[in-house]
Amino acid sequence: MNDHTDLSTLDARRGSTTIELSDDSSSYQCVRVFGAPPDRVFRAFTDPADLRVWFPSGAPAGSEMTVCESDAVAGGRYHYAMTVPGHGSMAWHGTYTGVDRPERLDADEWFVMGDTDPAGPGTAQSLTFEPAGDGFTLMTMQVDMPEPEDPEAFMEQSAAGLTSSLSTMDELVSD
């Protein structure tokens, strides 16, 4: 157990998503506390019925999730696709490389715009679900990005990569 499990810290953390970029911009970590035990949170990440509700929820109005398949076994695949008004279709293709219900989920993922097939190196994603306090779950999502040489594969995969200069940008845009 670590300091994340301290209850007062948990209360403060719940509801807030933190995203931290590694120093060399090659990975980022996203941390979030959820108000349910790990097995329930694990299911929300792998069950299409749940995914269809939460996954598209941050997208612009009129967006539609057109494909939502997930076979959460080692070697199984997932495939999500969305259409976003004004931006066409986009898809997430993944292969589960490790499934340890309800503690851990590993996958390689390829994000593509349009109907193109995934190509090149994907991102390596690891999700861990730790029991935390009063039936809560501390989720940590670690995303390791390939060298972002391919603009087509860039958008979601290395979204955080562009923030190697975020502090620089902050200084500039707040001028």
Added chain:
Amino acid sequence: MPLVASTDLVLDAVSEPNRRRLLELLHHGHESTVSELVEASGLRQPQVSKHLKVLANAALVTARADGRRRHYRLDGTGLRAAHDWFASFEDVWQGRFDVLDEIVSTDHTSLPTQPEEHL
């Protein structure tokens, strides 16, 4: 995830590590010539010129002519677009996880039905 045209150019431009390095150098040096950037980055001159062209096209740098030399500096236009875009990326995760939290904390046992209004 929403993109506008200029954001595409900016994100493509900053997706290349050497171009991000040049942006960082320009930030520290405020204004630099190509040869200064060649020396500071360790890249070859044709590479630096090529990268600067991409950065200029994305409104990430501007050039000022001084006789035969050109002095490059950061352009806030492109940086602002990148910054705004990244903020929207964080918002996407925050929004998604708020809904996920709602699902799991109100339903610990059975599968939720699919509420159309969320789709």
